[in-house]
Amino acid sequence: MAKVLIVDDSRLVRLTIKTILSRAEGMEVVGEAENGREGVDMARELNPDVVTLDIEMPVMNGIECLRRLRILSPAKVIVLSSLTHPASPKAVEARLVGADAVIGKPSGSVSKDVDASGGNLLVETIHRVMGNGPRGEMPA
Numbered sequence: 652m653a654k655v656l657i658v659d660d661s662r663l664v665r666l667t668i669k670t671i672l673s674r675a676e677g678m679e680v681v682g683e684a685e686n687g688r689e690g691v692d693m694a695r696e697l698n699p700d701v702v703t704l705d706i707e708m709p710v711m712n713g714i715e716c717l718r719r720l721r722i723l724s725p726a727k728v729i730v731l732s733s734l735t736h737p738a739s740p741k742a743v744e745a746r747l748v749g750a751d752a753v754i755g756k757p758s759g760s761v762s763k764d765v766d767a768s769g770g771n772l773l774v775e776t777i778h779r780v781m782g783n784g785p786r787g788e789m790p791a
Contacts, residue, residue: 653781654681656699658690658716659731660708667757668703668731671770678777687711687719694724701777704750706732706741714741714748721749727780731756731773751780 655678657668665683672678681697684690687704688711694702702720706713717728730745730753742753757770 653678653701653777654697654699655679655777656682656684656690656693656697656702656726658684658687658693658702658708658713659705660685661705664705664731664756668773671757671773672777674770675774675777677783678774687713687716690716691719691723694720694726698724699726700781702726702728703773704728704730705756706730706745714744717745717748717750727751727777729754729773729776729780752776 655672657665657680659665659668662685669680669683672680681699682693684693686708690702690704691711702724704713704716713730713732717730720726720728728750730742730750732741732753733756745753754772754776757773
């Protein structure tokens with residue numbers, strides 16, 4: 652069972668991610684943080700296997716949170732952002748700082764189509780970074 656910590660300043664996004672992961676086999680949301688500082692504190696307390704991390708947040712942004720997570724936690728970090736595409740400067744910076752994957756945020760409201768709007772990609776990415784992808788493949 653992969654323990655997941657969600658770090659995002661949007662309550663709707665946190666709810667969307669939590670809904671997606673509650674439908675996925677082998678995943679448990681163990682906490683939700685609304686900024687990077689809370690995310691660092693909760694990672695220290697909860698020892699998650701995976702952290703989903705937004706880039707743009709108040710108090711402490713995702714890049715600074717990621718820097719701190721790399722020091723204090725072995726958790727895999729998946730950066731989710733509506734502002735970044737895989738080749739954007741923020742995505743490149745996130746990878747250089749240590750993100751295990753960078754993908755777009757699931758879009759839309761919490762509804763039946765949430766899997767089609769990015770939920771499947773999130774679940775597949777978590778499985779890949781945990782080494783559970785096809786033939787244990789890791790993301791590129």
